[in-house]
Each structure stands twice: as structure tokens, then as C-alpha cells.
Amino acid sequence: MSEQAVQIAYLVAGVLFVLALRWLSSPPTARRGVAAGEIGFLVAVVATLLRSEVVTYEWILIGLFAGSAIGVPLGLLVPMTAMPQRIALSHAFGALAAALVGIAEFYLRTPHLSKVTMTAIGVEVVLGALTFTGSLMAAGKLQEVLPQRPITWRGQNFVNLSILAAALALVGVLVADPSQTALFPVVIVLSLAFGVLLIIPIGGADMPTVISLLNSYAGLSGAAMGFAIDNKILIVAGALDGASGLLLSIIMSRAMNRSFRNVLFGAFGKVQAQAAEGVDGAVQTAEPDEAAELLKMARLVIIVPGYGMAVAQAQYMVRQLSDALGEKGVEVKFAIHPVAGRMPGHMNVLLAEANVGYDQLFDMDQINPEFPRADVAIVVGANDVVNPAAKNTPGSPIYGMPVLNVDQAQTVMVIKRSMAPGFAGIDNELFVNPKTMMIFGDAKAVVGALVEELTRSRASL
């Protein structure tokens, strides 16, 4: 394939990546966005493979089969609820690949490296190495093979930043004189160590924001790789990845009430999942038949899905509940909190899978003013995202996090299996609010029972 044709293919791929990001930002076009991204990558990979600089396909094929042997089972077998740690692993692999390419380039080309190339290789290896270990640590924390709690000590930020500064200073020395090859392994080791130290002080609850940030680092490492090996599509894809990961981190920090400065310096590990202190008050429980009676009389019902809906795979039942209520003339809206579930867009994906209409889904800012008008708010396996402590209890780990104002509805129905806390590990005073009825049980079973009650009464009419 001529070099000109390769560059045109890269341009097409770049345009597809931009379109993919554009389309992914809205649920109705998200599927198209995924397809555009996939086609873009296919075009970029095929064009690269057909480039004249490919000497032999032997190792490429081995890599292809080895990667597929790991990637396909990961894609098929890992449940949706474990997606954040799976994504962290993908970042780890991507960053490792970028770091290895940088290391290979250094040893192949030194000492004939221009300052620009050495700078690019330095950035690539530092970011790649720290993202590799950082992402492995993040995956380990989320999978709970490592302790979730933040581990902090005095002077931690100083030590961490000194290690990063030392790695960058050595890269500076290498830019000035690439023949100092003995320094390069030190840069690698310092960067690997920084990745571990960066994650140690961060609590499990903040891990999603960190993963998004590591995604950004992996992208920037890829962009630096593009400069190092003069590959334009890597620069484009890496820059898009870096920028979108950064934006997503900022959006998530806001949604979880973490200052982004804290995210960048890893100081937000101080946010400990405080031991549940217990909430005072009587818990009112209800059975599905009682709840169904109330629902039949409602005019507006707002359904708030959370992580428990994902665990129970209750989205199809929830859709049936919405349909059953709709048939009774009840208006049904879904309230989507930006960090409900365990990954950005988790609830949107599940509800789209169950064919809930996009026009029924409302973001937090849109739906919050509607709660006072709602007769019933049904909380399906959500906890932290509806916890009023975020508004009322200074000192709570989630204080300041924007939450869904379900407590403003006339009646709140909470469907979960027990009084157990959610991800942040704190109690929820909503459960003892006099307006609240707890309907204990697995989300799928309870919502199924509600649907049955509602449709049975329809059949008997």
C-alpha cells in the first residue's frame, strides 16, 4: 500500500474516531458511535499492517492470536458489574504496550536520538509505566484483591511528587545527552513505582475517577508514542483519548464532589469509607401488594435505578413495571444519576438494553425539580446516589456530592435486600424517613411481584 494511501486511511480513521466520540455522547446515537469507533480502528490497523515498513508478519500474527486469546474471553465472560476493573486492566495493557514500544525505540535508536524524539520517548515511557502499575493497582482495589481503604502516611504527597520529579529530571538529562543509557532503566523503575504510590492513598470509592484519569494518561502516552515513531493516527487517537479521559474525570469528580486538584495529586484518598454509624428511627416495611395499591393511584412515578438493579439484572422487569404503570395512565420517568452503578453511563446502558425509551430518561439536573411533584419515587437498588447525608450531614464522606432528591417525593419506595450500605459504606437516613417504605428482596423478584400485582388487578378489572 502506498504511503499516500496509508495517510488517507489514517485520516478516515481519525474522522471516524471524532464522530464516534460525538455520537457516544448521546444514548440514541451511542450504538452508531461504537460502530464508528470499531470501523475506525479496523481501518487504522489494516492500513498499518499494509505499510511497506512491516518486515515480517510472523510476530504480528503471534501477537494477534495472543491478544485475542485474552481479549475475547475478557469481553464475553466479565459481567457488567465488573466493568470498571476490566477497563482498568485494558488501560494497563495499553499503557504497557506504549511503554514497551518506547523502551524498544530508545535502545534501537540511541544515541542517534533527536531531542524531540527523546522527549516523546521519555513522556511515553513515564506515562506508560506509571499507568501500567497504577491501573493494575486500581483493578486490584476494585476487585478487592487489594485492600480498598486508602493507605496514607505523613509526607506522602511530597515523596510521591519527588519520585515523579526525579523520573522527569532524568528524562531531561537523557534529552540533553541520550548516550547516558544507564539512566533509562532508572526512569522506568521510578515511573513504575510512582504508579503504585499514586493509587495507594486513594480509597475504593474514588477509583472510577482515577480509572478515567489513567485512561487519559494511557491516551497521552499513546500520543507521545505517535511522535516517537512518527505515526499520525496514534497522535490523533491518543490525543482524543487523553482529552476525553480528562474531561470525563472532571465530570465524574464533580458528580462525586471531589475537587479535580485533589484527583490530580492523589490526595483525595483521605475520603475514607467511614464505618456506618447507624441511623435512628423506625424502618417501615411494605409488601409488593401494598406498594402496588399505592402505585395504581399515582399520577407521576419516578424510578431511580442503581447498582442493585445491575446486580439483579432487573432492568427488563423495571421496563415491564414502567409499561404496566403506563397502561394505567401513570406517567413514568427515570432519574439517572451520573455515577449510579459502577461505571459512567451504566444505567443508560442497562435501560437501553431493556428498550426503555430515551425520552423517559432524565439526568439529575433535569429530574431533581420534578420530585416534589412525584407521587412515588421507586428506588431500585440505589443507595449512595439517593443518600440525603450528601446534603444534610457535614463530615459525611459523601457530603457535597449532588444526589437525587427522592426524599421530596410524596412517597419513597426503596427496593433492596437489606439495610446494608452501598459503595461508600455509609448508612442512609432515607431508609428511616417516615415517607419511605422499604420493600426488602432481590430487585428482580420484587419488581416482578409489583408487575404481577399491577397486571393481575388489570386482568381482574
Ligand code: NDP
Ligand atoms: P450503591 O453501591 O450505593 O448501592 C447499591 C445498593 O444495591 C446496595 O445498598 C445493595 O443493598 C443494593 N443491592 C445489591 N444487590 C441487590 C439486588 N440483587 N437486589 C436489590 N438490591 C441490591 O449504588 P448506587 O448506584 O446508589 O451508587 C453508586 C456508588 O458507586 C456511588 O457511591 C458511586 O460513587 C460509586 N461508583 C460509581 C461508579 C460509576 O462510574 N458509576 C463507579 C464505581 C463506583 P443490599 O445489599 O441491601 O441489597
